[in-house]
Amino acid sequence: MKTFSSGALSVNRKDPAGGRPDTTGGATLIDVAQAARVSLATASRVFSSPHLVRDSTAQRVREAARRLSFRPNLLGSKLRAQQTRMIGVMVPTLENAVFAECWHGIEEAALAGGYSLMLVTSGYDPARECERVEYLLRHRVDGMVLTVADAAHSTVLDQLDGEGVPYVLAYNQAGPRSRRHSVSVDNRRSACAGVEALIAAGHRRIVVVSGAFVASDRARQRFAGYQDAMRAHGLRPAAPVCLPSHTASNAEQIRALVRANDAPTAFFCTNDLLAIGVISDLRRLGLSVPRDISVLGYDGIALGSVVEPPLATVVQPNSEIGASAVGRLLAWLHDGGRASAAPPRVTLLPHALRVNGTVAAPPSM
């Protein structure tokens, strides 16, 4: 029987004497099994459940694998095992360093956990969000880590919920009543704390500058935090100033603002990139930051510590948010369907305040 099974094994292989180099990418498990004179099953076990195999046998198989430069074809195992050990990641863009830093944490955590990654970007566009998620789904990712434009009104999340796809939000902060899983800082409270630091420094006229509100629920939550802080100190919140782009110069709008009679003494920008742009705009208007006007950012990207003066900001642990989101997802995937009741669905990581550099007392004091 042994001779027969040996023969049966080789029946699938193309003729090795076929002339041109094997373009199909090399030895398969079958080849390894043959070379080690064990069955396909045993060879497989050596790599996936070594404890089921006698040590000496395993040695032989590994040796054969090495000799043949065997490289497991993950496609085969993924298809057969009905789980890909892949996680899909969708963020709005990598060009905002927040997400680039987050990716770092995601990659570390995922690869350490034996999972592969598939990245797509949505450009803050809900239509593209759907498209890209469908793409991830076709690749049969086991779960996803995503940052969507607006979690509360997201067709793509509703769809995912409907299909029962495991996912964890990053940066988007699920409401306490939500059934969704999320990892973020407490956007509202941390923003409130940031603005309170501004108030503590003596500022009374503080204005929020934001990107397109509709594109980011975080921006809205941070604005709410600003309102909280202002009201708690008996100050009147001002309407937010929404700038269309992070990178283009928004000098016009800024100019109108600082030229007004009751010009603000401080800006709270809902993200660091925006803050850096605003600071540049202010300089172009001949104003000095923080001497003439203070600027507070939000995100804590590394770049903020590089510029001069260093950007005052509400610091999120970006890399950790990514790693933690992956961790939550893996826990979910591994508990086998029981929707992980143990840890709370909403994870809030601690923020930090960095209030120096671009924030000082208002000029009148």
Next chain:
Amino acid sequence: MKTFSSGALSVNRKDPAGGRPDTTGGATLIDVAQAARVSLATASRVFSSPHLVRDSTAQRVREAARRLSFRPNLLGSKLRAQQTRMIGVMVPTLENAVFAECWHGIEEAALAGGYSLMLVTSGYDPARECERVEYLLRHRVDGMVLTVADAAHSTVLDQLDGEGVPYVLAYNQAGPRSRRHSVSVDNRRSACAGVEALIAAGHRRIVVVSGAFVASDRARQRFAGYQDAMRAHGLRPAAPVCLPSHTASNAEQIRALVRANDAPTAFFCTNDLLAIGVISDLRRLGLSVPRDISVLGYDGIALGSVVEPPLATVVQPNSEIGASAVGRLLAWLHDGGRASAAPPRVTLLPHALRVNGTVAAPPSM
């Protein structure tokens, strides 16, 4: 026979009345075929070669697919077709905006071409480069787009060459004699042009500031360009100043430099991130850029136009480099093995000079 084959088709499917929801992710092509009363092959053809199928039949199949919310399992096709239509991407880090911008071009081009992506970062570490590439190989990517620390001494590239894996370098510039494919600007000539602009502005004492030289062949090529420019104008090139980190403050080294008797009147930084850090360091030393000293960067990241004054720099078309690298790779993959002799292996994209903002005439003039 029809009845039989219909029955045979359903033999593999689990009992739909089995109680709990189908956890395996929904309908397969077989289900669609059944529902549309066609064979598996025909159903498959509707999606991969519609022209081989009568319109009315195709309509029926598509309708069935819609009704069953059929989602093709890419794993199946990839395994069977012996090509994954996936391309692996490896860059040093996304935290340098250069690569984040590049990713944008890569994603656009790949998805437009019907290819999927798998991203890994190496952190400029050759050991991790090998690890990550092996990971990509196990996923059976059809080809790769990579930026390695040092293309001329890269074990991972040698290995890839040995195995005949199709790949295109991005940013790394293959030598004219090289058999390798690459897409980049001409690092040496563009750097030379940048330094010549400095010289044209009146600078004579120009010093190159770089990250760890060993980590980047681009940095070395750009330094060579600096030497070219200096020599062409009868000036003595100075030794490069190598800073360990992009983001930490390197004030000490900078201080020593600008306090010297023959202090430089201009710095040429081998990348923009570094340049922004150096400018901040100079400000901390009480120097004004560009009034007291000029700074020229290299990369052309979007951030450079945001800061004030805008960063003078040698602009690379980052997104286009990514898109173009993917384009070259797809061409290679599609020409079926003939190592695409038609277009040259080394693609040099045009650079641009942005010489304003942080570059001005030296103070003595």
Next chain:
DNA sequence: GTGAAAGCGCTAACAT
């Protein structure tokens, strides 16, 4: 501890 056999979901000859 090891082997035989049955597929995972799909495509691609090869028939008809």
Next chain:
DNA sequence: ATGTTAGCGCTTTCAC
């Protein structure tokens, strides 16, 4: 134009 068949490379019962 459509159907039949044979796997892609792997894991995983079920026997022994």
